Amino acid sequence: MEERKPLSEQEKVIEINGLYKSFGNYHVLRGVDLELYKRENLVVLGKSGTGKSVLIKIVVGLLTPDRGEVKVLNQHVDQITYKELLALRLKVGFSFQNSALYDSMTVRENLIFPLVRNQRKLTKSEITSAVEEMLDAVGLLHTINQMPSELSGGQRKRIGIARTLILRPEIMLYDEPTAGLDPITCLEINNLINEVQERFHTSSIIITHDLTCAKAVGNRVAMLLDGKFERQGTFEDVFNTSDDRVKPFYDYNFIQ
Amino acid sequence: MEIKDEVKSPGKISRTFITLYDVFQFMGRFFKEGFLPPYEGKELMKQCYDIGYRSLALISLTGFITGIVFTKQSRPSLAEFGATSWLPSLVGIALLRTLAPLLTSLIAAGKVGSSIGAELGSMRVTEQIDAMEVSATNPFKFLVTTRVLASTITIPILTFYTAMVGMLGALLNVSLSEGTSAKAFFQSSLESITFLDITASTIKAVIFGFTIGMVGCYQGYNSSKGTEGVGKAANSAVVIGMFLIFIEEVVSVQFFGLFRT
Ligand SMILES: Nc1ncnc2c1ncn2[C@@H]1O[C@H](COP(=O)(O)OP(=O)(O)OP(=O)(O)O)[C@@H](O)[C@H]1O
Numbered sequence: 001m002e003e004r005k006p007l008s009e010q011e012k013v014i015e016i017n018g019l020y021k022s023f024g025n026y027h028v029l030r031g032v033d034l035e036l037y038k039r040e041n042l043v044v045l046g047k048s049g050t051g052k053s054v055l056i057k058i059v060v061g062l063l064t065p066d067r068g069e070v071k072v073l074n075q076h077v078d079q080i081t082y083k084e085l086l087a088l089r090l091k092v093g094f095s096f097q098n099s100a101l102y103d104s105m106t107v108r109e110n111l112i113f114p115l116v117r118n119q120r121k122l123t124k125s126e127i128t129s130a131v132e133e134m135l136d137a138v139g140l141l142h143t144i145n146q147m148p149s150e151l152s153g154g155q156r157k158r159i160g161i162a163r164t165l166i167l168r169p170e171i172m173l174y175d176e177p178t179a180g181l182d183p184i185t186c187l188e189i190n191n192l193i194n195e196v197q198e199r200f201h202t203s204s205i206i207i208t209h210d211l212t213c214a215k216a217v218g219n220r221v222a223m224l225l226d227g228k229f230e231r232q233g234t235f236e237d238v239f240n241t242s243d244d245r246v247k248p249f250y251d252y253n254f255i256q
Numbered sequence: 257m258e259i260k261d262e263v264k265s266p267g268k269i270s271r272t273f274i275t276l277y278d279v280f281q282f283m284g285r286f287f288k289e290g291f292l293p294p295y296e297g298k299e300l301m302k303q304c305y306d307i308g309y310r311s312l313a314l315i316s317l318t319g320f321i322t323g324i325v326f327t328k329q330s331r332p333s334l335a336e337f338g339a340t341s342w343l344p345s346l347v348g349i350a351l352l353r354t355l356a357p358l359l360t361s362l363i364a365a366g367k368v369g370s371s372i373g374a375e376l377g378s379m380r381v382t383e384q385i386d387a388m389e390v391s392a393t394n395p396f397k398f399l400v401t402t403r404v405l406a407s408t409i410t411i412p413i414l415t416f417y418t419a420m421v422g423m424l425g426a427l428l429n430v431s432l433s434e435g436t437s438a439k440a441f442f443q444s445s446l447e448s449i450t451f452l453d454i455t456a457s458t459i460k461a462v463i464f465g466f467t468i469g470m471v472g473c474y475q476g477y478n479s480s481k482g483t484e485g486v487g488k489a490a491n492s493a494v495v496i497g498m499f500l501i502f503i504e505e506v507v508s509v510q511f512f513g514l515f516r517t
């Protein structure tokens with residue numbers, strides 16, 4: 001597999017400083033610092049329950065931070081009005097861990113939903129071609145008239161990604177895009193993520209447990225440990241350690 | 257997982273006030289955002305159709321049977337005074353003023369309220385509402401505003417439909433017992449119905465409809481995570497909806513009574 005390197009880009013699209021978040025007495029995030037640079041793929045690793053999903057939900061304003069600074073495209077997410085937040089969300093795509101497809105709508109309607117509500121001037125044929133182009137990009141044009149309940153897990157993931165991409169976001173947040181999928185589908189999704197980066201010039205955060213995926217798509221890797229990013233850098237930087245909290249990740253994925 | 261719950265949970269009374277505050281905020285949001293563009297006309301039509309379609313069969317049956325039974329049960333008391341000819345107007349007034357609005361709303365609270373609660377609840381649990389949020393659309397507008405408006409519009413229409421069907425039931429009973437003709441029946445029942453009766457029932461039905469939609473949406477939209485949350489949302493939508501309808505009925509009877517002297 002070809003090794004991916006950090007980009008030389010220096011423009012930050014996401015900047016998180018000293019972020020804290022707890023639920024009741026359970027302190028999930030304890031001083032998170034993180035940057036996402038323009039056009040890079042940043043992989044976020046971490047044990048289940050360490051708050052990876054919470055982190056990116058804070059980035060899109062679904063959850064509010066207790067303390068700390070979260071800047072997305074130079075806007076403070078927790079200090080802007082709801083209207084400004086909606087405008088910002090247009091530029092940030094979020095693919096859910098469980099896909100979160102609208103289960104009362106067909107695949108076509110799922111993709112049309114965000115499109116017509118944000119670009120009211122589109123004609124019928126422009127909408128149709130945008131939907132078909134996006135479904136083609138994720139290789140699922142043939143499912144266009146199916147209901148989400150008729151799709152497999154991997155197909156649902158890809159439709160979820162397509163629904164997010166149709167708004168042409170500048171930033172993509174993928175929550176465990178390959179979890180629970182077979183190796184071949186994982187490969188397809190990895191390729192899709194890289195293709196998105198190249199074709200739409202997006203900057204992305206990819207949350208995953210899957211180191212093969214991490215290696216295949218990440219320009220940079222960050223590992224969430226005990227509520228902080230203690231290890232960041234290239235794949236080697238992160239895993240070249242004897243830390244007991246890190247080694248099992250590597251061993252499980254790569255040692256026969 | 258070590259989620260220790262040492263934060264003092266608020267007592268029952270303050271919890272009630274917190275919930276009340278929440279509900280008013282929710283209602284405030286409806287009035288603030290509901291009437292601003294963009295409008296979700298297509299979804300509104302779909303919801304109106306759904307509500308009507310869902311409750312029509314049950315409402316027809318209940319209305320018809322109520323008409324028959326109410327007429328039959330009222331006959332002996334009126335017969336004592338030799339006043340069975342008053343039956344059509346008695347039934348007409350009873351149906352229009354109270355029976356139709358109440359029956360329709362209680363049935364709708366059961367069928368419509370619970371299904372709105374369950375639908376929005378499961379959308380909350382499966383993060384579909386969050387998905388709308390992050391795709392830069394306002395889910396409140398698409399889901400809540402349309403459903404509340406739909407039930408506010410549809411319940412009054414269904415109420416008059418119930419009254420109509422109830423009258424047909426009454427007619428059936430009266431024509432079998434007294435041989436009254438349909439023309440005579442409707443003439444005498446419509447004569448005793450006033451403009452105030454129609455206005456009062458419409459206002460009442462609008463309030464009931466608003467209540468059903470609001471309670472169902474509030475419960476579903478704020479449903480807790482987990483499948484158990486969905487069941488709870490559906491259940492409390494029905495219980496709270498019916499409870500509020502009874503309170504509103506009592507209050508409105510008092511209120512409209514002021515105009516009837
Ligand atoms: N809305 C919420 N209310 C209360 N607790 C929450 C909420 N969201 C998340 N949590 C808690 O925060 C912790 C972190 O959750 P999160 O979903 O971010 O984990 P994760 O790192 O994404 O794990 P996984 O890899 O399993 O998806 C969990 O213990 C969870 O119980």
Ligand SMILES: [Mg+2]
Pocket residue numbers: 052053054097175
């Ligand atoms: Mg997660």
